[in-house]
Amino acid sequence: MRTTTARVPAKINLCLGVGPRRDDGYHPLATVYQAVDLCDEVRATEVDDDAVTVRTLFAGDGTREQAPVPTGPDNLAVRAALALRDAYAVDAGVSLAIRKAIPVMGGMAGGSADAAAALVACDALWGTQATRRELEEIAAKLGSDVPFLLHGGTALGGGRGEEVSPVLARGRFHWVFAIADHGLSTAQVYGEYDVLHADTPLPMPEVPQELLTALASGDAAALGRALSNDLQAPALRLRPELQQVFDVAEEGDALGALVSGSGPTVMVLAEDAVHSEELARLLLASGVCADAVQASGPEAGAHLI
Numbered sequence: 538m539r540t541t542t543a544r545v546p547a548k549i550n551l552c553l554g555v556g557p558r559r560d561d562g563y564h565p566l567a568t569v570y571q572a573v574d575l576c577d578e579v580r581a582t583e584v585d586d587d588a589v590t591v592r593t594l595f596a597g598d599g600t601r602e603q604a605p606v607p608t609g610p611d612n613l614a615v616r617a618a619l620a621l622r623d624a625y626a627v628d629a630g631v632s633l634a635i636r637k638a639i640p641v642m643g644g645m646a647g648g649s650a651d652a653a654a655a656l657v658a659c660d661a662l663w664g665t666q667a668t669r670r671e672l673e674e675i676a677a678k679l680g681s682d683v684p685f686l687l688h689g690g691t692a693l694g695g696g697r698g699e700e701v702s703p704v705l706a707r708g709r710f711h712w713v714f715a716i717a718d719h720g721l722s723t724a725q726v727y728g729e730y731d732v733l734h735a736d737t738p739l740p741m742p743e744v745p746q747e748l749l750t751a752l753a754s755g756d757a758a759a760l761g762r763a764l765s766n767d768l769q770a771p772a773l774r775l776r777p778e779l780q781q782v783f784d785v786a787e788e789g790d791a792l793g794a795l796v797s798g799s800g801p802t803v804m805v806l807a808e809d810a811v812h813s814e815e816l817a818r819l820l821l822a823s824g825v826c827a828d829a830v831q832a833s834g835p836e837a838g839a840h841l842i
């Protein structure tokens with residue numbers, strides 16, 4: 538049986554500005570994404586019928602609890618395969634196997650990452666030869682973060698996140714991800730954000746200039762000071778104990794710390810690889826998170842391996 542495999546990074550938001558809820562229910566975003574080398578892999582294997590199936594294998598030592606991932610048509614990797622099949626009138630099926638390292642419901646877009654990887658893997662398996670632009674169009678319909686996960690690197694995200702354009706970034710940044718035992722629902726965090734801002738008109742979000750300057754010069758300390766996330770306050774309201782992660786990060790002289798996307802993962806910026814190892818050890822020893830995973834970025838988007 539022929540097989541193709543795509544690797545895909547997790548995403549973080551170095552800034553996440555959230556505007557007033559639009560009529561379609563989405564919030565306009567102004568974000569800078571970075572792809573980091575905490576990667577899922579999606580393997581696509583030929584089948585002799587037209588069924589599209591998926592199973593998920595969890596990477597690592599199995600000590601971290603993981604929320605279940607949908608096993609049927611709700612799985613974003615399946616939705617991606619079906620969308621590609623519809624667009625190119627393919628009549629084959631596929632068996633998808635996800636090797637998961639990105640925390641589930643962790644604010645790192647793991648589901649969207651698997652969708653991007655499934656597009657790349659199925660395109661190669663079925664020989665659909667979609668152009669990058671065609672894949673990006675399908676990706677945008679699957680979810681706001683999916684186009685960036687095809688793109689990778691460091692990029693601006695506009696619209697509801699799906700309008701991606703590259704941004705100048707020098708150097709490599711070292712992160713530790715403090716992963717929680719239980720995920721947070723993205724919809725619930727946005728709901729809390731709306732409640733917090735019910736009485737104040739929200740301005741249209743903008744990317745802070747100091748963040749772009751820090752990236753352009755590859756200045757990790759300046760990046761640490763410029764990190765921002767409008768969803769941090771609602772995530773902390775829903776999960777007040779996350780504050781302890783910030784306290785430990787400060788104790789370990791982290792350059793900065795921020796809730797990742799809608800949380801509950803907290804991303805902690807280190808000076809270099811050695812400092813990141815020290816921070817990971819400190820976070821684990823302090824017992825404020827279920828796991829502390831080191832990763833660095835920027836990383837390439839979904840690609841065949």
Ligand code: ATP
Pocket residue numbers: 605606607611612613614635640641642643644645646647648649651652682721723798799800
């Ligand atoms: P985001 O940062 O995009 O808001 P997240 O990282 O917090 O998302 P995900 O791990 O992407 O969260 O999961 C969000 C929802 O998507 C969960 O309810 C999960 O059941 C569902 N889901 C569908 N397909 C997948 C998949 N392949 N992997 C993980 N979750 C998936």
